[in-house]
Amino acid sequence: MITLLKLVVIFSSLAVSQTVRMPMKIISTSVNQIDVDEGALPLYETHSIPNNDLAKTVRPANFSGPPHLKQLIGHCFTTLDQKYQYKFCPFQNLTQQEVLSSSWSRYKGVLGVWGEWQIESNHFVSMKYLQGDKCDEHKNRSVTIKFKCSEDCFGEISEIKEPHRCQYEATFSTQLVCHPHSLLVYPWLSESAQREWDELYTNYKNEDISKKDFETNLNHLLTKSGLLLKSSAKLREAPTQTKPMSYLNTCDIQLIQLRSEVQRLKEENTKLVAEMKKLMQSE
Numbered sequence: 001m002i003t004l005l006k007l008v009v010i011f012s013s014l015a016v017s018q019t020v021r022m023p024m025k026i027i028s029t030s031v032n033q034i035d036v037d038e039g040a041l042p043l044y045e046t047h048s049i050p051n052n053d054l055a056k057t058v059r060p061a062n063f064s065g066p067p068h069l070k071q072l073i074g075h076c077f078t079t080l081d082q083k084y085q086y087k088f089c090p091f092q093n094l095t096q097q098e099v100l101s102s103s104w105s106r107y108k109g110v111l112g113v114w115g116e117w118q119i120e121s122n123h124f125v126s127m128k129y130l131q132g133d134k135c136d137e138h139k140n141r142s143v144t145i146k147f148k149c150s151e152d153c154f155g156e157i158s159e160i161k162e163p164h165r166c167q168y169e170a171t172f173s174t175q176l177v178c179h180p181h182s183l184l185v186y187p188w189l190s191e192s193a194q195r196e197w198d199e200l201y202t203n204y205k206n207e208d209i210s211k212k213d214f215e216t217n218l219n220h221l222l223t224k225s226g227l228l229l230k231s232s233a234k235l236r237e238a239p240t241q242t243k244p245m246s247y248l249n250t251c252d253i254q255l256i257q258l259r260s261e262v263q264r265l266k267e268e269n270t271k272l273v274a275e276m277k278k279l280m281q282s283e
Contacts, residue, residue, distance in 0.1 A: 060114035112143035135166035
């Protein structure tokens with residue numbers, strides 16, 4: 001049984017006052033308890049440390065966001081489409097592996113590493129996975145993952161598409177976001193951050209600062225709170241993994257791969273010739 005969570009926040013509809021500070025009004029509401037039937041969830045795997053068996057070029061950012069989403073850490077979720085297998089480890093990374101191809105050079109790599117949240121109107125809208133494998137000389141792959149409520153599902157990754165070259169979008173369905181206040185931002189800030197938010201909100205409502213200044217300062221506050229990355233920041237480089245010694249240089253490996261491909265083609269050619277002979281005899 002997942003721990004009963006306490007959350008919730010709504011903006012108060014307080015009247016604008018020139019002298020009274022207007023805090024965000026907090027209302028205590030409990031999230032429904034969630035029963036997870038692990039036997040009915042074949043798409044997720046449990047790992048003490050999620051591992052996609054692919055080299056990580058950068059380390060994921062630290063966990064941030066609603067505490068109840070920490071339950072996702074240590075789980076990975078896989079899905080297949082017509083060509084690829086995707087593996088999503090929340091707050092770690094999302095990987096892609098080509099599975100329906102006869103080529104020896106199948107793509108296998110990291111589409112994005114956990115970086116930061118996309119936040120709009122006091123809500124965690126989506127997760128941003130950044131600095132995936134190189135797409136070209138000037139660009140890395142990245143993924144934006146949106147949440148979707150699914151009452152009977154602990155977690156499922158789906159609807160993966162590539163609307164722009166090397167920029168992916170996906171949907172993650174989970175019962176952890178079904179409560180109407182499960183993705184609010186304000187409740188999970190520190191007390192000092194909440195007071196700073198209150199002050200900004202009051203100044204904005206009192207027209208002491210513009211909407212643009214309010215949004216700029218709020219983004220700065222969210223960055224200080226670890227929910228957003230600094231505009232110039234990059235994820236930390238992962239430690240270099242020492243590769244085992246090999247007596248084969250790159251050319252040797254490529255030659256072996258080519259010979260294997262040639263052998264495969266020869267076998268296919270032999271089968272085709274045999275089938276043609278049968279057809280000619282039948283005629």
